[in-house]
Amino acid sequence: MMDLNITDRFKRITTFIFDIDGVMTDGSVIALESGEQPRVFNVRDGYGINRAIKLGYRVAIISAQNQTGVRKRLEYLGVSDIYIGASPDGKLPIYKKYMAEHGLTEDEVVFMGDDLPDYEVMRTGVLAACPADSAPEILDLADYISPCNGGRGAVRDLVEQILKAQNKWMSWFN
Numbered sequence: 001m002m003d004l005n006i007t008d009r010f011k012r013i014t015t016f017i018f019d020i021d022g023v024m025t026d027g028s029v030i031a032l033e034s035g036e037q038p039r040v041f042n043v044r045d046g047y048g049i050n051r052a053i054k055l056g057y058r059v060a061i062i063s064a065q066n067q068t069g070v071r072k073r074l075e076y077l078g079v080s081d082i083y084i085g086a087s088p089d090g091k092l093p094i095y096k097k098y099m100a101e102h103g104l105t106e107d108e109v110v111f112m113g114d115d116l117p118d119y120e121v122m123r124t125g126v127l128a129a130c131p132a133d134s135a136p137e138i139l140d141l142a143d144y145i146s147p148c149n150g151g152r153g154a155v156r157d158l159v160e161q162i163l164k165a166q167n168k169w170m171s172w173f174n
Contacts, residue, residue, distance in 0.1 A: 006144055009127050010165035014108045016052060017095070017121075018155060020063035020070060020084070022114035023131060026151030039070060042151055046077050048159035053078040055168055060098055062091050064117060092120040112158055114138055114150050129158050 021027050025039040032038070053059050059079050063070075066085030074082050083094045099109070106125035113122055114134040122128035122141050129144040131154035139145060144161070146154040163169040 007165050009107070009143065010110075010162045012107050013057075013110050013127065013162045013166075015058040015060070015102070015104055015110070016049075016159065016162075017060045017062060017098070017109060017111045017126075018049075019091075019113040019115075019118050020061060021065055022134070022150040023112050024061075024151060024155055026149065027114070028151075036069070037065075037067060039065075039067070040151065041073055042153055042156070044153055045151075045155035046073075048156035049079065050077045052159050052163065055163070055171070058102065062094050062098075062121070064090075091117060092124075095121045095124070095126075110144075110158065110162065112146075112155065130154075 018024055021029075021039070024041055024045055029037045029039065049059055058081065060081035060083065061074055061079055062083045064085070071082060071084060081098065083098070095111070110127040110129055111118070111121050112129040112131070114130050115138060116135060119137060119141065122138065127144065128142045129146065130138045130142040131146050131148060131150035133149040134142070134145075144158065146157040148154040148157045160169055
């Protein structure tokens with residue numbers, strides 16, 4: 001059973017912000033001779049993101065990595081707020097700008113990260129979430145720890161838990 005406090009916080013969420021490597025992927029990188037570094041994404045994570053967008057939630061991506069294939073995958077899912085290619089130290093300014101541009105407050109945003117480059121954003125007062133296999137410092141900071149690992153359903157779990165708290169998870173079947 002989920003903590004009542006976290007359920008109350010889930011009820012206020014309107015915006016999801018995700019890191020990519022270690023959150024939407026398992027953190028593995030395939031290094032090809034061409035220099036391309038493909039990632040593997042979980043289809044259920046993608047479905048959760050797409051469902052949230054179709055229900056009117058904002059979804060943003062802030063990540064240091066920048067691959068054309070990753071951008072195409074995110075666009076295919078319907079994500080339009082894509083901030084990739086930022087330096088690992090550059091997430092906080094991007095996050096603050098995004099919050100200001102959309103008039104958001106920390107209590108309506110959840111950020112899912114997994115490693116030290118996500119630490120500064122996760123400690124702003126935002127609802128901090130992470131996959132089960134995150135760095136120890138991130139696990140200590142997180143308000144919600146998914147039982148799933150990065151790239152193995154953590155994104156879907158977070159989206160599902162929030163939509164269930166808001167009675168929207170199965171809403172498209174009603």
